[in-house]
Amino acid sequence: MAKLYYRYGAMGSSKSANAIMVQYNYQERGQKALMVKPRIDTRDGARIVASRSGLSTECIYMEELDMEKVPEYDCIIVDEAQFLSREQVEMLARIADDLNVPVICYGLRTDFQGNLFEGSQWLLARADSIEEIKTVCWCGKKATCNARLQNGRVIKSGEQILLGGNESYVALCRRHWREGNTGRDGQTQS
Ligand SMILES: [Zn+2]
Numbered sequence: 001m002a003k004l005y006y007r008y009g010a011m012g013s014s015k016s017a018n019a020i021m022v023q024y025n026y027q028e029r030g031q032k033a034l035m036v037k038p039r040i041d042t043r044d045g046a047r048i049v050a051s052r053s054g055l056s057t058e059c060i061y062m063e064e065l066d067m068e069k070v071p072e073y074d075c076i077i078v079d080e081a082q083f084l085s086r087e088q089v090e091m092l093a094r095i096a097d098d099l100n101v102p103v104i105c106y107g108l109r110t111d112f113q114g115n116l117f118e119g120s121q122w123l124l125a126r127a128d129s130i131e132e133i134k135t136v137c138w139c140g141k142k143a144t145c146n147a148r149l150q151n152g153r154v155i156k157s158g159e160q161i162l163l164g165g166n167e168s169y170v171a172l173c174r175r176h177w178r179e180g181n182t183g184r185d186g187q188t189q190s
Pocket of ligand 1: 137138139140141172173174175176
């Protein structure tokens with residue numbers, strides 16, 4: 001019985017690197033794992049999943065996933081899964097249940113305002129297995145929140161998905177996310 005997995009973590013928790021390594025492990029065993037991502041994410045150019053560590057691999061867009069071809073694969077891996085729609089998450093559940101192909105999704109839990117993404121919400125609701133990929137705040141505590149930075153400052157308002165701008169993100173513990181404290185710029189490090 002194949003499972004639907006959701007492996008979530010904050011920004012910088014090596015989710016894409018993990019996804020690429022899982023695909024590589026399938027290939028090493030002579031099996032095929034298809035890499036997929038939602039189309040909304042175009043930061044890495046067309047049909048590429050790239051990690052900050054430098055690993056990258058080709059992928060298809062979720063919108064191009066053909067249910068009739070899914071049985072040719074031993075596993076479906078989805079990166080940036082927070083950007084999935086509810087309908088796409090339901091489709092992934094059907095792949096696991098009806099086609100018996102495991103689906104491993106990697107993504108964020110919450111956005112920069114602390115709200116669930118649509119994909120995260122429905123993966124948390126539907127996944128058979130939910131695992132956290134851990135990373136740390138500058139203070140050493142576990143980082144569970146994502147702060148959006150603009151000119152080095154934490155900002156708390158704006159669109160949920162903002163790609164291609166000058167914004168960047170940093171993973172913080174909940175307290176330092178609440179305080180907007182990135183541990184830089186002379187802010188108190190208490
Ligand atoms: Zn902290």
